[in-house]
Amino acid sequence: MSGPALAVAQVRSAVVAALADVPPDALVLVACSGGPDSLALAAGVAFVAARPATTWRAQAVVVDHGLQDGSARVADEAARACRGLGLDAVVVRVGVDGPGEAPARAARYAALERAADELGAAAVLLGHTLDDQAETVLLGLARGSGARTLAGMADTRGRFRRPLLGLRRADTLAACAAQNLTPWHDPTNDGAHPDASLRSRVRSEVLPTLERVLGPGVADALARTAAQLRDDADLLDALAAELLAAASAEDGLDVDVLAAAPPALRTRALRAAAIAAGSPAGALLRVHVLAVDALVTDWHGQGAVALPGGVAAGRSCGRLALGPAPAPREVPVRAVDQEE
Numbered sequence: 001m002s003g004p005a006l007a008v009a010q011v012r013s014a015v016v017a018a019l020a021d022v023p024p025d026a027l028v029l030v031a032c033s034g035g036p037d038s039l040a041l042a043a044g045v046a047f048v049a050a051r052p053a054t055t056w057r058a059q060a061v062v063v064d065h066g067l068q069d070g071s072a073r074v075a076d077e078a079a080r081a082c083r084g085l086g087l088d089a090v091v092v093r094v095g096v097d098g099p100g101e102a103p104a105r106a107a108r109y110a111a112l113e114r115a116a117d118e119l120g121a122a123a124v125l126l127g128h129t130l131d132d133q134a135e136t137v138l139l140g141l142a143r144g145s146g147a148r149t150l151a152g153m154a155d156t157r158g159r160f161r162r163p164l165l166g167l168r169r170a171d172t173l174a175a176c177a178a179q180n181l182t183p184w185h186d187p188t189n190d191g192a193h194p195d196a197s198l199r200s201r202v203r204s205e206v207l208p209t210l211e212r213v214l215g216p217g218v219a220d221a222l223a224r225t226a227a228q229l230r231d232d233a234d235l236l237d238a239l240a241a242e243l244l245a246a247a248s249a250e251d252g253l254d255v256d257v258l259a260a261a262p263p264a265l266r267t268r269a270l271r272a273a274a275i276a277a278g279s280p281a282g283a284l285l286r287v288h289v290l291a292v293d294a295l296v297t298d299w300h301g302q303g304a305v306a307l308p309g310g311v312a313a314g315r316s317c318g319r320l321a322l323g324p325a326p327a328p329r330e331v332p333v334r335a336v337d338q339e340e
């Protein structure tokens with residue numbers, strides 16, 4: 001089998017494997033931007049959905065973020081391409097709350113969740129590839145992130161599934177070419193574009209430089225790192241959840257139980273407690289968690305710690321309490337962009 005034909009077959013097999021457990025008659029949505037990854041994915045989904053042995057149904061969703069001139073036309077074109085593949089397609093227009101990648105991503109995932117709810121879909125497929133995974137790990141390393149971020153994107157999270165995480169971007173480009181599909185190339189994905197995101201610069205400048213200097217295989221190696229750290233992070237999160245349960249009392253968290261735990265579990269438990277108290281995960285940074293940790297391990301009568309989302313953590317009578325409070329002192333830190 002030639003390279004392009006192999007790429008088409010790999011995309012189709014990835015779709016079959018990712019959807020092996022969906023119930024009969026389930027609706028599967030494919031999130032398509034019209035770019036090469038998600039267009040190749042939509043083509044794979046359309047092909048597999050049309051096979052007599054397939055019991056699930058598929059439909060495409062295109063999100064128009066309204067951020068660039070002509071975005072409505074790009075979205076309509078993507079929907080048209082999906083219909084050309086034999087998929088029903090809807091365009092969802094969303095408002096994005098602020099500049100940068102993170103608000104657009106948040107709006108996109110919220111829109112996809114809403115579409116899945118309204119249409120009763122069992123799964124939403126995303127077109128992330130191994131290259132996206134490698135970029136995520138590299139960005140995380142550059143920001144000093146912990147294991148959870150370096151673990152990259154999961155192949156399954158709730159209803160979201162990423163069938164193409166084992167394939168390279170070159171494969172999706174080849175699959176599109178082999179099927180005469182013309183993907184849309186987002187100009188801001190070009191690292192030289194003035195509005196290029198950090199991720200685009202990693203894609204067009206950093207990874208190629210690393211491959212040139214360190215040799216080929218860097219992207220694969222970064223994706224392997226992500227897979228290993230995912231297992232580690234999953235175990236640590238599970239143990240931290242047990243710690244949090246063991247420390248939970250009616251009037252707060254037992255400081256002695258927390259203090260006796262290893263830092264890797266304690267800080268994870270405190271982070272989980274802060275999120276449960278209403279602090280948004282995306283805004284809750286290590287510096288915040290360490291300030292809460294100091295209430296446990298470096299207690300000298302300090303005041304409550306203000307956390308993002310109007311949450312405060314305070315210690316009194318051997319108990320740590322996290323809950324809504326007027327924010328007396330927010331630790332000044334920069335927000336971090338992250339896929340998950």
Ligand SMILES: Nc1ncnc2c1ncn2[C@@H]1O[C@H](COP(=O)(O)OP(=O)(O)OP(=O)(O)O)[C@@H](O)[C@H]1O
Nearest residue numbers: 031032033035036037038039061062063126127128
């Ligand atoms: N506007 C959109 N509408 C629907 N789904 C989207 C949209 N943008 C991104 N997605 C989904 O999220 C995935 C990852 O988005 P990202 O922006 O990283 O795309 P990408 O790497 O440029 O991939 P693609 O080639 O599919 O555009 C896409 O493959 C697609 O499944």
